Amino acid sequence: MTLWLDVGTAADLAALAAELGLHPLAVTAAFGEDHQRPKLVRYDRHSFLTAATARVTGDVLTASEVDAFVTDRVLLTVHRDDTTGLDALTARWDSTPELAKSGAAFLLHGLLDHLVDGHLDAAQALDEQVEVLEDLVFADHVDHTGLQRRALRLRRSLARLRHLAVPMREIVGALMRRDDTLLPYFQDVHDHVLRVTEWTESLREEIATIRETQLSIQGNRLNTIMKKVTSWAAIIAVPTAITGFYGQNIPYPGFGQASGVWVSTAAILVISATLYALFKRRDWL
Incomplete structure (x- = not known):
């Protein structure tokens, strides 16, 4: 029998730790430092996964840590905020019942697939924000200070998403070498992880290009203004010179x-x- 458990408090986790033989270091890490780097650690009786969900509001990305303990037949998930999308997760597992024979690895695949798809959605949302930023650069009346702040927020969000996505390559890669039955499915998740990382890198380069374009436009407009000021100064100098003479x-x-x-x-x-x-x-x- 394969079992999935989900807890949201340290007390609930402590109650299950002894029964499942969870390593003390992993139990401490589950409710320890916030924003840990995504990782997969193997202990004698189980593996410990640290990952995160990603959600974009406007141009700001927020992440919520999700930890998981994986044994042969049990997946125990730990979340600090109610943002794991449990309904979507169970629906994902129910859509592939033929994989249930793989035990907890099947549940782990569904969890990783759910998290990485969330990263893809976040990358898509940030891509749309970058497109809006590109249009604002060439607007007739530009709030350059607001544009710079928005570009900085987008760059921070992209950096945060990259920090969440890049370690997932190592995690999924390790699972691909470990489980032959689910290899094609983990390969699909791995492809999505690569897409997220490449997408974020591309968007970061676009943000840098937008910034350079903005500076170039500002320089050109400044040159135009200087030409106009100099031209009017030359015209005004004529009556000044004649009347002065x-x-x-x-x-x-x-x-x-x-x-x-x-x-x-x-x-x-x-x-x-x-x-x-x-x-x-x-x-x-």
Whole structure:
């Protein structure tokens, strides 16, 4: 008979530890340090698995640790939060009853398959957020500070997902060498793990590219602004130079006559208009 047990408190685990012969180090680790690295440790009478679920809300990834003790006929799962999706897990086991003859390895496969599929869903959700970020980079009015913060949150979420997914390759790889009956099924889980790790690496590179593109766009816009400011400064310098020159206390052509005012005014308008047309044609304004 194959048995699955699920506990959520240290007291429940302690009550079963002696009966199942669980190693004290594994029992301590199950309710010890948070956010342990996913791993599979073999003891004399059982194996101890540490993994995590992943869920994305907006652009933030949250993880919940799930531990499991595996004997020949018993799978004992330990979770600290009610996020393991027990209904989906039991439905997964019920969909492949022909594998039940493999004992607890069958239950372990279903658990790993459930967790890795959750990682795939998280990668898909983060991919959609990256696409939204790409569209925001080329928007007409961009909140660059908000964009940078969002990119940083996505990068942290991707790094967290990668830390959850990469060790799963070692875990599933070890199980593939251990169980020949379920080898094709563990191979399928292993393929999904590779897809998650490659996907997260690709998305991290896209985030870096988005950041570089944003800096490039900001630089180009700054250059455009500088050209416009310089062009307007050149236009304003013309009347400043003419009026400043004729402001000297010496006679000049048209001094004391109305014609002098009109000539200087005409010079200001003609030269300024010429500079404006020249800068506009060069797209400096």
